[in-house]
Amino acid sequence: MKPLAALVFFAASLALAQAPAPTSPGPAAAADAQAGTEASLPLNTITVRSNLVVVPALVRTKSGELVYTLQAKDFILTDDGVEQKLRLEQETGNQPLAMVVIVQTGGDAAVHLDQYQGLEPMLDNMLGGIQHEVAVVGFDSTPILLHGFSPNLSFISHSLDILDPGDNKAAVLDAIVFAVNLLSKQPTTYRRAILLLSQTTDNGSQTPLVDALHAISDTNTVIYSVGFHTTGTDEGSEAAKFSSDDPGPQHGCFSRNLGTDANGKPIKPTESVGSQDLNCVEELLPPLRLAHLAEIAARHALRRNISESVAHLTGGEYFKFKNVKTLDHDLMTIANHIPNRYVLTFQPQSPTPGFHYIALKLRYASSLSVEARNGYWVNADGGTSTPQP
Numbered sequence: 097m098k099p100l101a102a103l104v105f106f107a108a109s110l111a112l113a114q115a116p117a118p119t120s121p122g123p124a125a126a127a128d129a130q131a132g133t134e135a136s137l138p139l140n141t142i143t144v145r146s147n148l149v150v151v152p153a154l155v156r157t158k159s160g161e162l163v164y165t166l167q168a169k170d171f172i173l174t175d176d177g178v179e180q181k182l183r184l185e186q187e188t189g190n191q192p193l194a195m196v197v198i199v200q201t202g203g204d205a206a207v208h209l210d211q212y213q214g215l216e217p218m219l220d221n222m223l224g225g226i227q228h229e230v231a232v233v234g235f236d237s238t239p240i241l242l243h244g245f246s247p248n249l250s251f252i253s254h255s256l257d258i259l260d261p262g263d264n265k266a267a268v269l270d271a272i273v274f275a276v277n278l279l280s281k282q283p284t285t286y287r288r289a290i291l292l293l294s295q296t297t298d299n300g301s302q303t304p305l306v307d308a309l310h311a312i313s314d315t316n317t318v319i320y321s322v323g324f325h326t327t328g329t330d331e332g333s334e335a336a337k338f339s340s341d342d343p344g345p346q347h348g349c350f351s352r353n354l355g356t357d358a359n360g361k362p363i364k365p366t367e368s369v370g371s372q373d374l375n376c377v378e379e380l381l382p383p384l385r386l387a388h389l390a391e392i393a394a395r396h397a398l399r400r401n402i403s404e405s406v407a408h409l410t411g412g413e414y415f416k417f418k419n420v421k422t423l424d425h426d427l428m429t430i431a432n433h434i435p436n437r438y439v440l441t442f443q444p445q446s447p448t449p450g451f452h453y454i455a456l457k458l459r460y461a462s463s464l465s466v467e468a469r470n471g472y473w474v475n476a477d478g479g480t481s482t483p484q485p
Contacts, residue, residue, distance in 0.1 A: 147447050149175075150316040152411045152437040153456055153468040162436050163464060171466075173442060173456045180442040192227040193289060194245065194282040196275040197252065200294040202236020202262030204326050209259045211420045212293065216253035218424060222431035223249065229286070231278060235271035236262025237300045245282070265300030266326075268292075268402045269308040272319070276311050291430075292321040293417070296401045299326075305398055312409055313451060313473035319410045320430050323403030324417035411437075411469030440468075447474045 151173065155163040168184035199205075199212060223230065229245040232255040243255040272292065279288045301308070312319070398405045407414040413433065415426040444452070456468040 147443050147474075149442055149444060149454075149472050151440040151442070151454065151456060151468050152318060153440055153466055154413075154433055154437050155458070156465050156467075158463060158465070162433075164436070166438065166458075168440065170459055171438075171440060171456060172459050173440065173454060175442070175444055175454050176448075176452055178445060180445065183441045185439040185441055190226060192229070192283075192286045193223060194229045194279055194286040195223065195289045195291060196231045196233055196278055197256070197291045198233045198235065198239075198271050198275050198293065199256060199259065200236070200262075200266055200268070200271075201234045201259055203264055203266035203299060204295055204324070205266065206261040208293075208324065208417070209261065211423060212259065213257045214253070215256055215427070216249055218427040218431070219249045219253060222427065222434065229282065231275075232256065233271055233275050233278070234259060234262070235267055235274075235294075237265035237267055239267065239271040239274035241278070245278075266295050266298065267301040268294050268298045269301035269303045269305075269398070272402075272406060273303050273308055273311045276317055279317055288317040289412075289434075290317060290319045292319055292323075292403060292406065294321070294323060294403060295326045296323040296403045297326055297399075298402055308398065309409075309451060310473050312406055313471050317410060318469075319406045319412040320414075321403035321407045321412065322415045322417045322423060322426050323401070409469060409471050411467070413467070444474070449474050449476045 153171070155166060157163060168182045171182055173180050173182055201209065219230070227247070229247055230249065230252045231241065231245045232243040232252055233239050234242045242259075243252060246252060271294070272290065275290050279290070282288065303311075404414040406412070413430065415422075415429070417423060417426075440456070450473070452472050452474060454468075454470060454472065456466055458464055458466055
């Protein structure tokens with residue numbers, strides 16, 4: 097298999113409908129207004145409805161080496177507990193890419209602004225080999241378009257070089273919804289991605305959690321995030337409300353104790369505690385109940401760590417921000433992983449409206465780890481949607 101590119105959006109022209117204008121102001125409406133005035137993006141759109149779900153997947157060995165040789169038959173994907181027929185897409189690496197760089201300027205981000213300077217080489221390494229359009233969104237209590245979509249990475253880098261500190265808020269969810277709406281105006285032939293540089297918790301967003309979950313899960317946009325912890329909140333205490341380090345019953349599906357390897361060393365899990373619990377519950381609950389539980393878990397995860405949660409929801413990756421050196425390393429890793437993901441697609445057998453929990457596993461090679469999106473949203477008409485100019 098040749099290395100594949102992630103972040104792919106496939107449009108199916110099953111039915112066309114004129115996209116309605118926003119009825120109330122918000123991040124999406126603000127993005128429309130700014131896109132129209134600052135980036136000359138079209139205001140009138142046609143919405144393409146499709147029930148094709150795209151699942152980018154990264155497969156690695158225990159040592160972290162990427163695996164390229166798998167086929168569709170080597171994967172098992174369940175949608176709310178029901179196994180789906182998968183297709184492995186080929187030769188997607190040359191598709192154009194639209195990316196929004198979201199950078200926090202408010203709250204605790206003020207001390208990090210100078211660390212975002214001089215990123216042009218990293219952006220060029222990530223995007224230089226393909227046709228691309230990149231925009232920059234800054235945010236404190238309000239998201240704002242700092243630079244409209246452009247193929248010129250020098251302009252984009254300059255926008256990141258001259259960031260000014262914002263107020264004491266960090267409306268992360270509002271900024272993500274704002275960016276998703278900007279990407280929705282890009283041609284459907286473009287892959288879509290977001291690079292999020294922010295703190296891990298929200299402070300000031302007006303977007304309800306369920307609406308944010310809908311926006312994040314409704315399009316095939318992959319989010320890569322680099323998050324830093326805030327100094328004003330005890331995130332460890334907050335996380336404890338929604339998760340537990342309890343080892344669970346021995347040898348059961350919920351057990352955290354996986355035994356030892358041939359050398360007597362403890363076997364490390366390849367998935368998070370939350371993912372393990374959902375995968376176990378998947379075997380015990382009927383589909384609709386599982387979907388409801390997964391939606392609740394996703395909303396809780398957004399409260400606990402937005403940066404990590406949106407990456408997992410969309411099939412991207414999350415990195416902890418430490419300093420300029422680690423940021424460069426993280427961006428280099430993203431650049432390496434973008435073109436080396438399997439791109440799997442499926443058509444849901446029962447596209448029930450609302451949030452769907454999906455789980456991707458390997459059929460045989462349990463020693464390998466798989467990273468992929470864990471959810472998507474179905475609209476009331478039975479399809480996902482993305483506006484097209």
